Amino acid sequence: MDIIVTIKEVTDPNIPPSYVKLDAQAKRIESPFGVAPVLNGYDENALEEALRLRERHGGRVTVLSLGDDSSRKSLKRALAMGADAAILLSDPVWMYADSATVGRALAAAIRKIGKFDLVMCGRQASDTDAGQVLYWIAETLKLPAVSPIAKIAESEPTNLTVHRLIDGGHQRLRVQLPALLGVSSEINEPRHPTMRGTMNAGRALIPGWKLRDLGIAQAVPKVELRRLTVQTRTTKAQLIDGSSDADRGIALADKLHDMGLV
Amino acid sequence: MAGILIVGDLAAGRPGSEFLELAGAGAALAQATGEPLIGALIARDNAAVRQDCLPPVQRLYLIRDSELRHYGAAAFVAAARSALGASSPSIALFAHTLETRDWVPQLAAALDAGLVMDCVALSLDGDALIATKPVYGGSVWGEFAIRGTLRLATLRPGVFTPATPSDKPEVMQLTVEHIAVNAVTMIDEVAAAASGGVNLKNAKVVVSGGRGVGGAKNWHYIEGAASALRAAVGCSRPVADSGWVSSAYTVGLSGSSVTPDLYIAVGISGAVQHLAGISAARTVVAINSDADAEIFARADLGVVGDYKEVLPAFVKRIEQLKS
Numbered sequence A: 001m002d003i004i005v006t007i008k009e010v011t012d013p014n015i016p017p018s019y020v021k022l023d024a025q026a027k028r029i030e031s032p033f034g035v036a037p038v039l040n041g042y043d044e045n046a047l048e049e050a051l052r053l054r055e056r057h058g059g060r061v062t063v064l065s066l067g068d069d070s071s072r073k074s075l076k077r078a079l080a081m082g083a084d085a086a087i088l089l090s091d092p093v094w095m096y097a098d099s100a101t102v103g104r105a106l107a108a109a110i111r112k113i114g115k116f117d118l119v120m121c122g123r124q125a126s127d128t129d130a131g132q133v134l135y136w137i138a139e140t141l142k143l144p145a146v147s148p149i150a151k152i153a154e155s156e157p158t159n160l161t162v163h164r165l166i167d168g169g170h171q172r173l174r175v176q177l178p179a180l181l182g183v184s185s186e187i188n189e190p191r192h193p194t195m196r197g198t199m200n201a202g203r204a205l206i207p208g209w210k211l212r213d214l215g216i217a218q219a220v221p222k223v224e225l226r227r228l229t230v231q232t233r234t235t236k237a238q239l240i241d242g243s244s245d246a247d248r249g250i251a252l253a254d255k256l257h258d259m260g261l262v
Numbered sequence B: 001m002a003g004i005l006i007v008g009d010l011a012a013g014r015p016g017s018e019f020l021e022l023a024g025a026g027a028a029l030a031q032a033t034g035e036p037l038i039g040a041l042i043a044r045d046n047a048a049v050r051q052d053c054l055p056p057v058q059r060l061y062l063i064r065d066s067e068l069r070h071y072g073a074a075a076f077v078a079a080a081r082s083a084l085g086a087s088s089p090s091i092a093l094f095a096h097t098l099e100t101r102d103w104v105p106q107l108a109a110a111l112d113a114g115l116v117m118d119c120v121a122l123s124l125d126g127d128a129l130i131a132t133k134p135v136y137g138g139s140v141w142g143e144f145a146i147r148g149t150l151r152l153a154t155l156r157p158g159v160f161t162p163a164t165p166s167d168k169p170e171v172m173q174l175t176v177e178h179i180a181v182n183a184v185t186m187i188d189e190v191a192a193a194a195s196g197g198v199n200l201k202n203a204k205v206v207v208s209g210g211r212g213v214g215g216a217k218n219w220h221y222i223e224g225a226a227s228a229l230r231a232a233v234g235c236s237r238p239v240a241d242s243g244w245v246s247s248a249y250t251v252g253l254s255g256s257s258v259t260p261d262l263y264i265a266v267g268i269s270g271a272v273q274h275l276a277g278i279s280a281a282r283t284v285v286a287i288n289s290d291a292d293a294e295i296f297a298r299a300d301l302g303v304v305g306d307y308k309e310v311l312p313a314f315v316k317r318i319e320q321l322k323s
């Protein structure tokens, strides 16, 4: 089973709001000094699941990322986890690209790679929280898109049985390959890179493709980011007094009762 | 023809509460553009529409098809395309749910239309729809300009002021034109075990547990408090990821947005991605052993303490107050 996994390098999502920094144009979230960017969590789940499918069915796992040069670090991490090959799409024209543009560029790169049975993506990136790129890839490649996937229950070389989350539960779906899956965090616990993997990844060559290598034209974006603003919080909880935890529990019940909430 | 189209679900004859919020947001855009406000409801069952809960729209399309009973992107995209074909709107609005975040981007890609999801504010600037959306978990907001003949947005539930139901709009039936056959077939649908039968999304009171609860074996503390308060149960993402409960209970960016009058967070640290799901909660109570936890900056009321001591005393007192 040949699988292509799209990954994105993002600012660590666990930075507390008061430390979040924006670039001079207020269009990108920057990693504060000393905090390294990370591989988007859902993409790491997608890669882990791809590696498990390869362990069962053989084949190749190729990771593909669109980003700036620093994304090579995340691609190397993916190689260290066990991916067979990595490709970077990097071109200044994509600096502030919208989801459609990024999706079409990734789709063109997937076509250029050629052979695949499955495309796996994280359900969304934790910096933009847009959750659209996977669908633009699917539409461009005319693949069925299924997301968010919490489990791959069965896998055969030509089809998968997956659990897709819906409001209030999940659906069990049979998906004929080729297809595209959007992966959610319930699916697995991603492995850590091995020492040996890290050493091999350090030596790996990662080709960099630009817009002109993909044979596509740049379309006029339909969605344009005007500006980002950091949100600050001001409210502060009123703390319930009491001589013990149990007393505070009782006082809380009385307080909510007085407020007419219970 | 042009218009502002709002698209929602119809179950048991009633649209979801989000439909009135879409109408509120849509009416403001309709007024600014001078275009009519048009509604479309995707029926999930055979119940007739109850007229008394419909928002003031000029026309209402009702889309029925047996393929729409269970969620599937191809059928929902086809349903929306029927409504778009009938009304040729310049803007279409949807509620942001687990389902719309799967099918609305497929609609956008199929029509090559600009889309911003999970919006908390909308306005117009010339030919652009300006959509504000939380990014980076919610600690940053982005302002986006959407252009084109059709502009799409999904709206975060509980944020926009709902319209009041009004006089009966003209209801027109629509059929689904052509559902793309694709390589996905449904085997079955599995509902998460309902907790006390209270639906999380519409609950007036929610008791949510986080990683601080310490394991599935302790989950009865959360269930017990929820049943004493007749509340729905919620959880943070690590709780679902660890399999203590089904991810149908996840509150936050990747789960549900809830709109209760009272939200009680137990052993939840208050990460932005969790808070994203409770921005519309009226009163938030936090029970956490760490006085410095972020949750205390969002909560209205807080108890610093071990939930294993706080909750049982709380529940006992609630029961006394009730009787």
Ligand SMILES: Cc1cc2nc3c(=O)[nH]c(=O)nc-3n(C[C@H](O)[C@H](O)[C@H](O)COP(=O)(O)OP(=O)(O)OC[C@H]3O[C@@H](n4cnc5c(N)ncnc54)[C@H](O)[C@@H]3O)c2cc1C
Pocket (backbone or CB within 6 Å): A013, A041, A125, A126, B209, B210, B211, B212, B213, B235, B236, B237, B238, B239, B250, B251, B252, B253, B254, B255, B266, B267, B268, B269, B270, B271, B272, B273, B274, B277, B287, B288, B289, B290, B293, B305, B306, B307, B308
């Ligand atoms: C893209 C993305 C999407 C995400 N989406 C979501 C989402 O939808 N929902 C969500 O919840 N998270 C989401 N997260 C995860 C989020 O960032 C946090 O990791 C998560 O919310 C933390 O869960 P928690 O508060 O339960 O756990 P922790 O952060 O580990 O907090 C546990 C808390 O329990 C307290 N505690 C421990 N013991 C006790 C005790 N005995 N009594 C009282 N308190 C105690 C601790 O003081 C601590 O504050 C997302 C993350 C990303 C990157």
